[in-house]
Amino acid sequence: MRQPPLRPDTLQARRASGIALRALPAWLSVLLSTSLASLSGPAWALYKVVGPDGRVTYTDRAPVDKPAKAIKANGASVPTDALPYELQKVVSRFPVTLYTGNNCTPCDTARQLLKARGVPFTEKTVVSSEDIRQFRSQEATDQLPTVRIGQKQLSGLQHNDWTAYLDAAGYPATSALPPGYQHSPPTPLVPIEPKPGNAPGASDAAPGTPTTPVAPAGNTPAGIRF
Known part of the structure; x- marks a missing residue:
């Protein structure tokens, strides 16, 4: 009998009912892998657009009516040359990007989770007001x-x-990274x-x-939740 598609909220229900996601049935692993593959798409670029009033905005879509500067060629900048071949294939198909903030304990835990499993990943920090605007526009969270x-996208640790989505993408359960x-x-x-006029070596003031005055580094960016 054909199994019905599994909705994301059903994954939450499985976890709440005590069914370990590590033990996903084979058909679900295939379904998740297929879904991820269909969404993987080409590598995306980040464009900087300067409006007539001088206002700067960032977008992942190349504007057709305004000049724009591509400032990021690929969402995944993880070097893969030193990785085992099988891991290279997974990284190229399903690159992992982690977004973190300052003084964020869940962010530290998430980073350690990826490192302990041996997942190569790109980490982007969301600290400045420009980071926050771009993060909200790009990730809608x-x-x-x-x-x-x-x-x-998975928001919140x-x-x-x-673990379930890393499994479905094909990342090894234990680290396969070289020594x-x-x-x-x-x-x-x-x-x-x-900034214009700030030549290297010039006096700061x-x-x-x-x-x-500089705000303490520990301040949580306005509107960002941990």
Whole structure:
């Protein structure tokens, strides 16, 4: 008998009823893999658009009526040359991107989960106001951590759900990374561009010029939930 499609909310119900997602039946693993494959799509680019009034916006769609600058060629910047061939194939089909914030305990746990399993991933930090605007526009959520496995988005750390989708994507259950592998360091979601006139080596402030107070690093970005 053909099994009916499984909705995402059904996955939540399975977990609540005590059915371990690690023991997904074969037909569900195939279904999840097929769904992820159909959503994987081509690598996406990030474009910077400057409006007539000088306002800067970011989009993942190339504007047809405005000049735009591509500032990110690929959503997955994980180096794969040193990876085993089978893992290279998984990473190329279902790249993993983790979005994190400062002083976010669930984000630290999520990062450790991926590293312990040996999942190569790109980490993007959501800290500045530009990061927050782009994150909300791109991911349609304000919750951290958020992970993308291919094009599948999972917001908030739910260990069983993350594990189930990593399984379905084909990531090994235990680390297959080569000895000495180093994960890429986290980078801001919106690349920091040097301000005009700030030449390398120039003095940060002229003598006698008051400096602008800097907010404590531990402050949670406005509107972002952990």
